Amino acid sequence: xxxxxxxxxxxxxxxxxxxxxxxxxxxxxxxxxxxxxxxxxxxxxxxxxxxxxxxxxxxxxxxxxxxxxxxxxxxxxxxxxxxxxxxxxxxxxxxxxxxxxxxxxxxxxxxxxxxxxxxxxxxxxxxxxxxxxxxxxxxxxxxxxxxxxxxxxxxxxxxxxxxxxxxxx
Amino acid sequence: xxxxxxxxxxxxxxxxxxxxxxxxxxxxxxxxxxxxxxxxxxxxxxxxxxxxxxxxxxxxxxxxxxxxxxxxxxxxxxxxxxxxxxxxxxxxxxxxxxxxxxxxxxxxxxxxxxxxxxxxxxxxxxxxxxxxxxxxxxxxxxxxxxxxxxxxxxxxxxxxxxxxxxxxx
Numbered sequence: 652x653x654x655x656x657x658x659x660x661x662x663x664x665x666x667x668x669x670x671x672x673x674x675x676x677x678x679x680x681x682x683x684x685x686x687x688x689x690x691x692x693x694x695x696x697x698x699x700x701x702x703x704x705x706x707x708x709x710x711x712x713x714x715x716x717x718x719x720x721x722x723x724x725x726x727x728x729x730x731x732x733x734x735x736x737x738x739x740x741x742x743x744x745x746x747x748x749x750x751x752x753x754x755x756x757x758x759x760x761x762x763x764x765x766x767x768x769x770x771x772x773x774x775x776x777x778x779x780x781x782x783x784x785x786x787x788x789x790x791x792x793x794x795x796x797x798x799x800x801x802x803x804x805x806x807x808x809x810x811x812x813x814x815x816x817x818x819x820x
Numbered sequence: 821x822x823x824x825x826x827x828x829x830x831x832x833x834x835x836x837x838x839x840x841x842x843x844x845x846x847x848x849x850x851x852x853x854x855x856x857x858x859x860x861x862x863x864x865x866x867x868x869x870x871x872x873x874x875x876x877x878x879x880x881x882x883x884x885x886x887x888x889x890x891x892x893x894x895x896x897x898x899x900x901x902x903x904x905x906x907x908x909x910x911x912x913x914x915x916x917x918x919x920x921x922x923x924x925x926x927x928x929x930x931x932x933x934x935x936x937x938x939x940x941x942x943x944x945x946x947x948x949x950x951x952x953x954x955x956x957x958x959x960x961x962x963x964x965x966x967x968x969x970x971x972x973x974x975x976x977x978x979x980x981x982x983x984x985x986x987x988x989x
Binding site: 676738742743744770771796803804819 | 913917972
């Protein structure tokens with residue numbers, strides 16, 4: 652009997668998802684964790700929570716955005732490929748997003764950081780540093796829920812790159 | 821002190837979401853129910869589950885789609901406005917989707933049926949009967965998860981029509 656070895660697409664590039672503020676929602680957390688556990692079979696992945704600002708009420712929206720942006724940029728090195736998840740960003744279907752990930756890795760990015768902003772969006776500084784903007788949808792979803800959408804889509808991308816049936820189930 | 825009466829946009833049109841197959845996922849069910857409870861403050865809304873076919877394994881994908889389509893069309897009257905949730909459909913941002921709902925009601929639709937198909941998509945019969953196709957995203961999401969996206973978006977639409985802060989929170 653021939654030994655069947657299933658090729659597994661392994662992503663050498665580390666993917667990191669930056670999110671602003673904790674999720675208290677236990678249901679969402681547990682759904683997100685489920686996808687996270689599946690994703691790490693295919694490559695390094697982690698979610699990093701940028702803590703909410705403590706003095707929000709005394710600050711304007713613009714000031715909050717600038718501070719949030721600074722906290723995010725402090726964690727980004729010049730070698731990172733920085734992607735903002737932005738409704739006005741580029742739209743892709745799932746197979747295109749999968750190829751996009753494969754291509755980024757192929758081009759030598761060591762770490763790709765995806766950022767889901769707070770409720771007010773991104774600061775100008777972040778827009779200027781960003782390498783790319785990607786939209787999961789033209790619609791606005793709660794920024795908590797977008798985390799779930801993102802991990803499902805990243806997991807789906809890996810199953811597509813591996814020719815696994817999930818994408819058509 | 822002046823009495824403040826907050827105008828509440830009430831949707832007289834009934835919105836129904838048809839979905840194919842049960843969700844076993846307790847976390848998803850409970851997230852979906854939470855939005856469902858919020859939505860019914862603004863108008864009639866229910867989710868109707870079209871049971872999965874029992875003899876799936878003995879049928880081709882095409883046969884399954886045709887049967888699913890028939891079961892759905894049996895529940896649709898000629899007066900219903902039928903919308904397929906389809907990746908290749910029209911994309912709108914959230915405020916546009918909100919105006920779309922308001923407009924449909926204004927034009928006199930009594931019932932609007934949104935359909936989330938099974939994993940193989942829709943039959944030709946369904947495409948022919950449909951009044952419109954709307955895409956929540958260009959990306960493919962699990963058809964279970966799309967239910968959550970839909971209810972969040974419908975809830976968001978009503979908060980937009982009511983000028984409530986949710987959309988910017």
